[in-house]
Amino acid sequence: MKIFDSSKKRVCDFKPLKEKRVTIYACGPTVYDDAHLGHARSSIVFDLLRRVLMALGYEVTFMKNFTDIDDKIIKKMRQSGKSLEEITSHYIRRYLEDMDALGVLRADIEPKATESLEAMIDMIESLLKKGCAYKIDGDIYFDTSKDGRYCSLSQRCDEESLSRIEPNPKKRNPADFALWKGCKDEKDVCFDSPFGPGRPGWHIECSAMIKKHLAYPDTPCQIDIHGGGADLFFPHHENEAAQTRCACGQELACYWMHNGFVTISGEKMSKSLGNSFFVKDALKVYDGEILRFYLLSTHYRQNLNFNEEDLLSSKKRLDKIYRLKKRLYGVKPSQVQKEFKEALLEALGNDLNISKALSVVDEFVKEANERLDKNPKEKEFKKEAMANIEYLGSLLGIGQKDAYEYFQMGIDDETKKRIEALINERKEAKKSKDFNKADAIREELRQMGIAIMDTPQGTVWEKI
RNA sequence: GGCGCCAUAGCCAAGUGGCUAAGGCAGGAGCCUGCAAAGCUCUGAUCCCCGGUUCGAAUCCGGGUGGCGCCUCCA
Structure with a gap:
């Protein structure tokens, strides 16, 4: 398996910490609103990574968190008059429903930040003890100057860059960030801690939950692969990495992977731009499998400019797989063809080269149709072809429906x-x-x- | 302002030093069909521009132009 490590900025051979096992952490959503297509793509990308590693024979432990405590959620509470729990449980349920519809496998571990407060508090205490963090009023900040390797991950924080960060006279260094936000008023959401009532900052949750749920005992803060959207590279992942280095003396992840954005008219889809396309709305018009296939069909590091024409083109490509499946209706699958399997795994094993993989699929479909045109009764071949479809189905998470039902949805x-x-x-x-x-x-x-x-x-x- | 990514046929998109530049969609021609549809066959680009390195570059280097992103919450 080859993976582009966005920290090293090159394709690297993947070597897991433990032979035949992989631990993956993908940054999940902050649950204050419905998922948009950007969330969907990120989810689908790391779902593909997981499936490919499994197909290559790895035992994969996959974790995705829910950020269920955050300024935006609190804002939503105040606007709606609902409790934190009401809001977060609703959007967690909605997120999982949407991802199910897109054929995303459920993570092995799906922790919520609020259920991992102890782990975060422990890590903050340890950072305070080591002098890597400091208290100001009720807040606790991470001191980035204490991490000798701060910015080694993203290499994006020279002085000029950081000059844009909003000045905060309380902080020692511009890049310092909050580990704990002290309670401001009665309306604030507060949890007890040894350093007073408050709530955790965003970055600490990932480091702490990785340590608590996912890391191996002999490398207690470290995992194989950490993934997320390209927008999380700096500062979120940089900060996670810094905390973990200071608290544990380990690099948080051996490989960092970042997916490109879903754009609309060339611009990043985001709440602030007001151009979000929600998964739930897309699902009203297009089947989840078609959406999945579309979002999957551009290499994960490229931006994907969402438009209906390309979506339709993807649908037609998927249709062809199902039409072949229809021709094989009722046939029991035998063994997947070796060359087909190897070609697919070689493509996907090369930093998830989906374009190459799909061209392998397209060529298989074409050849199978040609063969069936010439001789519709080749029993053994039909069984193999069916096995191929099942194989690509489990690998890509498509083509697994009943062929007739697919066209009659x-x-x-x-x-x-x-x-x-x-x-x-x-x-x-x-x-x-x-x-x-x-x-x-x-x-x-x-x-x-x-x-x-x-x-x-x-x-x-x-x-x- | 700093840092970074990207630019391949009408559209989407692989390929990153060397045989004829993958694959899909759309278009055109044909086979099949009562006619269609589906399927199959055939059919299109010298790779944003300029300069350089090299026997040889879409692929490396330099300089442009254009688009986007991060530096503030963000997948």
Whole structure:
């Protein structure tokens, strides 16, 4: 497996801490609103990484957190009059529903920040003891000057860069960040701690939860791969890395991976720009699997400029896989073809080269169709082809539905009956060579959004 | 202002020193079909511009131009 490490800025051979095992931490959402397509892409990217590593024979432990305490959540509480728990549990449920619809496997560990406060407090105490953190009023800040390697991760914090950080006279260094935010007033959300009531800063949660839930005992603060959106590189991941170095003397992750953005008209999708496209809204128009395939089909480090034309093009590509599956209907899969499997794994094993992988899939589909055109009865081949589809399905998380159902999604039973009736009527018309009538029926179906195709096995239909 | 990423056919997108620059969508021609659809076959770019290194560059170096991102919450 080769991975582009965004800290080293090059593709590296992946060597896990423990043979045949991998620990992955992907930064999850702050649960104050519904997930947008950017969250979806990040989720899908690391889901793919996980599946590929599993396919390569690794035992993967995958963790994704929920940030359920944060300024934005508190703001939402104040606006809505709801409790913290009401808000966060709602958006956690919504997030998981959306990700399920996109075929994202549930993480092995899904911790919430508020359930890991002890671990955070422990780490903050340890940082205070080591002189890497300091108290100002009720707040506690991390002293970035105490970490000799601060900025070694992102290499993005020279003085000119940092001059943009809002000046805060209480901090010793401009890049210092809050580990603990002391309670400001009665309306604030506060937790007890040895350093007074307050709540944790954002960065500490990842370091602490990794230590608590994911790291091996002999490398208690370290994992193999840490992932997240490119916007988290600095300062979030830089800060995580600094805390962990100071608290544990270890690098937090051996490999850092960052996915590119989903953009709209070339601009990053974000709340502040007001151009967010929510997953729930996208799901009203497009099936989750189609969305997944689309978001998956651009290499994870590239930005993906969301537009309907490309989405439709992705859908058509996926349709072709399902049409082949339809031709193999009822066939029991045998063994996946060795060359196919190897070609897929080689592509994906090279820093998740999805374009190459999909070209392997496309070529397989084409060759299989060609072969079935020539000889529709090749039993052994059909079984292998079916096994190939199952294999690419589990690897990419697509193509696993029933092939007929895929093309008939969202059509109710009554309509289905009507379609069948019209197809029968057309069949009779064709038999009696009344092609005008047959064509009129075909047109009627088309008006209903139904395409039909005559095959040796009879007429089949698809939703357009 | 600092730092960084990107620029390949109408669109999406691999390839990062050397055979004919992958693959998909759209378009065109054909096979198949009563006609279609589906499927298959054939069909398109010298790689943003300029200069350099090299026997040889889309691929390396320098300089432009354009787009985007991070430095404030952000996947």
